[in-house]
Each structure stands twice: as structure tokens, then as C-alpha cells.
Amino acid sequence: MCGIVGYIGDKNSVPILISGLKRLEYRGYDSAGISVLDSDRCSIIKSKGKVSILEKKVIEHKLNGTVGIGHTRWATHGEPNEINAHPHSNEDGTLTLIHNGIIENYSTLKKTLQKRGVTFKSETDSEVIVHLIDSFLKKGHNFFQSVRYALNSLEGTYGVAVIYSKEPDKIIVARKGSPLVIGIGDEENFIASDVNAIVAYTSQVVYLEDDEIAEIYRDRFNARTIKDIEAVKEVVELEMAADEVDKGGFEHFMLKEIMEQPESVFNAMRGRLLFEDGISKLGGLKGFEQKIADSERIIISACGTSWHAALVGEYMLEQFCEVPVEVDYASEFRYRNPIIKKTDTLIFISQSGETADTLAAMREAKRKGALVLGVCNVVGSSIARESQAGVYIHAGPEIGVASTKAFTAQLIVLALITLMVGRHKSLSLVDGQNIIREIQSLPEKIKKILSLNSEIEKIAEKFKDAKNFLYLGRGYNFPVALEGALKLKEISYIHAEGYPAAEMKHGPIALIDENMPAVFIAPKDSVYDKVISNIEEVRARKGRIIAIASENDNKIDSLVEYSIKIPDTIRMLMPILSVIPLQMLAYHIAVKRGLNVDQPRNLAKSVTVE
Ligand code: M6R
Numbered sequence: 001m002c003g004i005v006g007y008i009g010d011k012n013s014v015p016i017l018i019s020g021l022k023r024l025e026y027r028g029y030d031s032a033g034i035s036v037l038d039s040d041r042c043s044i045i046k047s048k049g050k051v052s053i054l055e056k057k058v059i060e061h062k063l064n065g066t067v068g069i070g071h072t073r074w075a076t077h078g079e080p081n082e083i084n085a086h087p088h089s090n091e092d093g094t095l096t097l098i099h100n101g102i103i104e105n106y107s108t109l110k111k112t113l114q115k116r117g118v119t120f121k122s123e124t125d126s127e128v129i130v131h132l133i134d135s136f137l138k139k140g141h142n143f144f145q146s147v148r149y150a151l152n153s154l155e156g157t158y159g160v161a162v163i164y165s166k167e168p169d170k171i172i173v174a175r176k177g178s179p180l181v182i183g184i185g186d187e188e189n190f191i192a193s194d195v196n197a198i199v200a201y202t203s204q205v206v207y208l209e210d211d212e213i214a215e216i217y218r219d220r221f222n223a224r225t226i227k228d229i230e231a232v233k234e235v236v237e238l239e240m241a242a243d244e245v246d247k248g249g250f251e252h253f254m255l256k257e258i259m260e261q262p263e264s265v266f267n268a269m270r271g272r273l274l275f276e277d278g279i280s281k282l283g284g285l286k287g288f289e290q291k292i293a294d295s296e297r298i299i300i301s302a303c304g305t306s307w308h309a310a311l312v313g314e315y316m317l318e319q320f321c322e323v324p325v326e327v328d329y330a331s332e333f334r335y336r337n338p339i340i341k342k343t344d345t346l347i348f349i350s351q352s353g354e355t356a357d358t359l360a361a362m363r364e365a366k367r368k369g370a371l372v373l374g375v376c377n378v379v380g381s382s383i384a385r386e387s388q389a390g391v392y393i394h395a396g397p398e399i400g401v402a403s404t405k406a407f408t409a410q411l412i413v414l415a416l417i418t419l420m421v422g423r424h425k426s427l428s429l430v431d432g433q434n435i436i437r438e439i440q441s442l443p444e445k446i447k448k449i450l451s452l453n454s455e456i457e458k459i460a461e462k463f464k465d466a467k468n469f470l471y472l473g474r475g476y477n478f479p480v481a482l483e484g485a486l487k488l489k490e491i492s493y494i495h496a497e498g499y500p501a502a503e504m505k506h507g508p509i510a511l512i513d514e515n516m517p518a519v520f521i522a523p524k525d526s527v528y529d530k531v532i533s534n535i536e537e538v539r540a541r542k543g544r545i546i547a548i549a550s551e552n553d554n555k556i557d558s559l560v561e562y563s564i565k566i567p568d569t570i571r572m573l574m575p576i577l578s579v580i581p582l583q584m585l586a587y588h589i590a591v592k593r594g595l596n597v598d599q600p601r602n603l604a605k606s607v608t609v610e
Contacts (some may be wrong), residue, residue: 009188013068028074031085036065078123101157254400278432293424353381460588473521484582
């Protein structure tokens, strides 16, 4: 986690660093800090908490400098305080460093350095890097070689940026396991953990690969491998607009992203549906279609919300593609002995494309010889680049820590993959065309659901003080129950559990009383009657019930306290609709509890540590 940004050019770097850090705050917001080169020394300002606190300090100190680096932290080693905030510096303050990642051998390195008389200020693992670099400088090596030698001694992951007042014409950056992108400007260059931080200044970027190190000057850069071999880099043109990462008049990114779903869902399907042939066309899977269709097994792996999307994908692929599907938590994948065969296809789903667990699981599957596909949102992310083939979900930047529009766009892509594989197998033209028609109707149906916003806000008011929540659904809507519960707990801090509705009677029913709200996802589908029986069981025990129901369902109103009516669609696509009221409910409850929905406590948007 953690966000890194840097600037070298003719302008004052400080406002550029602060605005970049604000855009990276979703990666961590425990503390923030910047360092700028100012004549012959590195000036550092740090603060505990959000970038806005740092910003005030920076203005008070009138900090100025044309070369600078900045960091926003998600704490791993050492509590979130000012001392542990980055940048870290060597003893004479000539060298400063920011780091995203974890140095696994830091305690051995720290002991060695301490024996040599180095004094450490912080409890972080990151501080060892700056002292190590300093030790090589003291041996007479130049800045670049000192950084390179230091990095060669590290075990773990890093995205680092370093500045040195005795070589003030450059920033040195390197990457291993943590993302780093270089932004190319006109007589100025930028560095960042992701393009959101620099898209306002340039659309030309270069992605650094693992084990690469680069010297960034104001007018050029040189990239090499950590073993000191020249690295040939390609400049990529970004398609993203700077205003895509603004709140666009909404109070929170999360609300903006919920409201964007008619467009993001449309963008995920745009140009990918061939109605005449009843099939989908996915450019990123070109040449692999038959191999995927011939797989003996499909394994989908992901974390968090993306894992919930994977569960829906399992239902879709098994219903239409006659292929056994397994879903695995990426964080567990490596810690057993997954039986992976060359005839398997593995799909790794990740909004950020940088989740450490998902990336590591993908690398393990690749090593075992299976076909490895990525389903990502962030273009050029590690999972997107390292997978053999893949599909972008085109949801646009998702900044709110709670994933919303990425989930529904992931489900569209999984539906498109299902359609493609199904049509290579026994799915008929008519059935394929029916699925396409239903997919195409989704943006309008989503608009209808979004128009229920103020109705859902009123329901949120009634339940905002609840201590616990149960979310219950069956079949395709079981993963939606899990997702609804995750949304609520991560932003409102209310304990919530998602369950298959029929599992309730095997234990959770003991929790039901007049204080326990239960949210049922109960559209009129093949399991509707069974879900109604489960609703009756909660009613009999005086539980409070909110139902997500079909718009033509009048019967349910007499059984529940509140119903939220949504349009119908085919079963495989229902989660794309039924999840949206749950996103809105969680959002409004969190706002009413006075919480920061975009930056919930203890969380970060992309979890780039294990
Ligand atoms: O970027 P990814 O999709 O790989 O992220 C996976 C999870 O960390 C993420 O979905 C997380 O659970 C969200 N905070 C959920 O809202």
C-alpha cells in the first residue's frame, strides 16, 4: 500500500506533490510527508493523518523546491505517527527516501547498521534502505550505484524514490513488487505509484517493471535493471482524462462511483457484443478462445469484492459452459498445494491489478503451466501485464476504498466470458442472443435503481444505529449477500454477515431478535418461494426485514418492514442489479454515522502487502 509521488522540473514541486498525494490517499492515509531539494539540503515536512494536515504545515513553512518526493502511508511496521511517516533520511539529512512495500530482512540489516554506529529514528522497515544507501555513498560510490547496491541487499518488496542533495539533478526510483510509473513531461518529469497522481500533468507514461531502477532527470530518464543491464522502455499514451479522478460535484467518490454505474457497465460491454452471432468478442482473449473453452477446469481467484465477483462468475460459467469451476481466495492459494494442470484456465480478478495476494497467486499458477488470464480495471497494472491474456473492465478510476462500480463491471466481463465460452460449447444462438439483449438492457435498469436513492436514504436513517446486520440470498444472490455485508462493515463499522439464506437455520437464526436487521435479496427467480420461507422464519422471531425485491412483487410488502423494488433480468445478471441498493444502503448508513466513507479506518484501496 502507500502512495508515492515525485517531481523534477522548473516549477515549485510542492503543490504538485500535495495534489498527487491527495489523489493517492486511497492507498493509505495514516500519515503523509514530503521532501524537497532546496539549495544544498533536503527539507522534510511530515504529519500524522491525512494529506490535508500536511498541506497546512507545508503552507506555514513556505516550502519550495523544484525537485521533490512525497508519500502517503498505510502503516505496516511502526505505529502511524510523525516519526514513522516518510520520507526517511540519512543522519546528515543529505539523502531522503520514500518507500512502498515491506522489507522482510530489515531487522537483520538494521542490527548490522546499528553495530556500525548508525542511529535509527523510526520503527519502520523503510528506514534501513536510506541508511544502507548512505553506507555505500560513504564508501565512495556514486548515488545511482549506491541505491542499486542497497536494493540488491533487500528481501521483500519495494517501490522507492530517493533524492540526494549532492546530486540534485535527479530522482532515483526502483521497483520490486510495488507499482511505479514515470510521467514524461516537457522539461519536467513525474513519478508515482499510479497514474491518478500525475494524469493532470501528462498523458505519457512509462511503467517500471520489477527489478528495474531509473534515474529521472528533468529532461530525460535512464532505466536499467537492478543487475545494471540497460532496460528498454516504451512510452505509453494514457487514455484517461484528469477529470475522471475528481468527485464531479458529489460529496464522496463512493457516491459518484455508485451513480456512474449506468456508464461504467455500458463501457464494460461496449463494442464487445455481436448480436448476429449471439456471442461476445473480447480482444484481450483473441487466440485463446478455444483453449479456454477446452479447459478441463476453470479456477477463479481474487480477494475481497473481486472474490465475490468470482463467486458470481462460478455460477455463470457452470450454468452455461459445462465446465467445473472453482473459486479460491488468492490469499490462501499459495498456502496449500493447489492442484493446477496445464489443461486448467485460471482467471485472476483485481480492480487495481496490484493486490499482492492475487499477483502472487497468479505467478504461482503461471509457474505450474496453466493458462493465466487477468480481469483488471487499472490499465498497465501488474496483473494486467503479467497475465498471458485478459480483459479490462473499463470501469474508469475507482477511488473510493469501497469497491462499487468495479464489481458490477467485473460481473459484466464475467458474463461476456461466459457467453464466449458458452457459444464455443453448446449454448444456442437464441440463448446467446437473449443474454445479449438482457446485458444491453442493464444500463437503463440501473438508472431506475439509482432513482431510488432518497428512498434508500430514508431506510438508512431507520437502521443507522443497528449493531449488527444479516444479509441473506440464495443462488446467484448469495455472493451479493456477502458483498452487501462487506460494503456495510468496511465503511460503517457495523458488524455484518452474509449467508446463503437457507444456511440461516443452521446457526445464525439464533441471532435473530427484534434488534437484528436482516436484508434479504429476494427477486422473483427460481428460488423465490424458498427465500420467502426464510423471510417467514425471521418474521416469526421478530427480526426486522429489508427486502430487495422484483418491481412486480406485491406479495412481499406484507412480509417485510421495507422493500426496495428493482427491475427484473435473467438470473445470471441479477447480481448486477441487486447489489446496487446494497451499495447505496451502506453508503447512506455510513454518512449518517458521520464516517469518512471514502477513506474508512485501517483500510487502503489496493492492498499491495501480504
Ligand atoms: O484491487 P482488488 O480488486 O484486487 O482488491 C481486492 C480487495 O482488496 C478489495 O475488493 C477490497 O475488499 C475492497 N475494499 C472492497 O470494497
